Amino acid sequence: xxxxxxxxxxERRAYTSYHQDGxxxxxxxxxxLGFGLGVYMTIMWxxxxxxxxxxxxxxxxxxxxxAAKRKITMPRIGFVNFGxxxxxxxxxxxxxxxxxxxxxxxxxxxxxxQGGSRMWLDLIFQNGMLIVGFGSLAVCLLxxxxxxxxxxxAYGVLSVIALVIGHFMRIFFAYILTALxxxxxxxxxxxxxxxxxxxxxxxxxxxxx
Amino acid sequence: MxxxxxxxxxxxxxxxHQTEMTPGNLSAHLSxxxxxxxxxxxxxxxxxxPHTALALTKKGRTAFKEYxxxxxxxxxxxxx
Numbered sequence: 001x002x003x004x005x006x007x008x009x010x011e012r013r014a015y016t017s018y019h020q021d022g023x024x025x026x027x028x029x030x031x032x033l034g035f036g037l038g039v040y041m042t043i044m045w046x047x048x049x050x051x052x053x054x055x056x057x058x059x060x061x062x063x064x065x066x067a068a069k070r071k072i073t074m075p076r077i078g079f080v081n082f083g084x085x086x087x088x089x090x091x092x093x094x095x096x097x098x099x100x101x102x103x104x105x106x107x108x109x110x111x112x113x114q115g116g117s118r119m120w121l122d123l124i125f126q127n128g129m130l131i132v133g134f135g136s137l138a139v140c141l142l143x144x145x146x147x148x149x150x151x152x153x154a155y156g157v158l159s160v161i162a163l164v165i166g167h168f169m170r171i172f173f174a175y176i177l178t179a180l181x182x183x184x185x186x187x188x189x190x191x192x193x194x195x196x197x198x199x200x201x202x203x204x205x206x207x208x209x
Numbered sequence: 210m211x212x213x214x215x216x217x218x219x220x221x222x223x224x225x226h227q228t229e230m231t232p233g234n235l236s237a238h239l240s241x242x243x244x245x246x247x248x249x250x251x252x253x254x255x256x257x258x259p260h261t262a263l264a265l266t267k268k269g270r271t272a273f274k275e276y277x278x279x280x281x282x283x284x285x286x287x288x289x
Binding site for chain 2: 011
């Protein structure tokens with residue numbers, strides 16, 4: 001029967017198939033771990049590593065991610081250029097991640113340095129984990145929906161649960177970040193292993209066809 | 210054509226996975242679309258490996274839009 005092609009569904013499928021390799025998860029996991037490390041270092045050496053490390057990670061992770069896509073994903077499922085819209089989505093995701101991270105750390109450092117001398121800083125410092133948790137949930141829901149990646153919803157829910165528990169049980173922020181970073185990275189590695197098994201390399205002919 | 214309509218360009222391997230067609234079948238479809246001037250084939254080298262990028266031409270995009278419009282009209286005219 002003749003039916004109208006569902007372009008939104010086709011676009012969503014093309015987009016999600018390109019991000020089923022787990023590379024995005026691995027690099028997001030590394031990024032979260034970097035934040036955790038930043039907190040440790042800030043406290044250990046009393047220097048704003050929390051702001052420097054995310055900057056270094058953005059500068060290094062993105063080129064590595066692109067290279068990994070070329071080496072692992074493209075030879076297996078082929079190459080696709082999503083055009084401006086696709087590039088905007090992924091750039092927006094990384095910028096969103098950077099803004100949330102840097103915002104959280106700026107608040108963290110401000111609150112730490114000023115020791116809660118002001119009422120609002122004190123309030124932010126006391127509820128920092130809740131703010132970061134619900135901020136992460138909002139970012140994950142937003143990008144999960146716009147990129148069609150449902151697992152981002154799970155990461156958002158996981159983040160908010162971990163940070164809310166951390167807030168009420170008074171667990172050190174960096175421990176939560178480390179645990180979240182490792183979890184997301186492990187999920188990414190599992191996805192990557194599954195992806196490599198599902199799409200084994202067929203040699204250069206497949207690409208050249 | 211719908212697969213190429215939603216992206217700027219894609220290669221044969223990507224289309225093969227997305228459409229779940231056999232290589233021969235997809236190749237035949239693409240040849241016909243190329244002959245009709247709907248698909249543009251660009252051969253290039255990526256990291257010294259031959260690579261064929263496929264994209265819809267302006268004519269192809271217009272033809273696909275027209276096709277969608279006609280299917281929509283046809284479906285709307287059907288009795289409930």
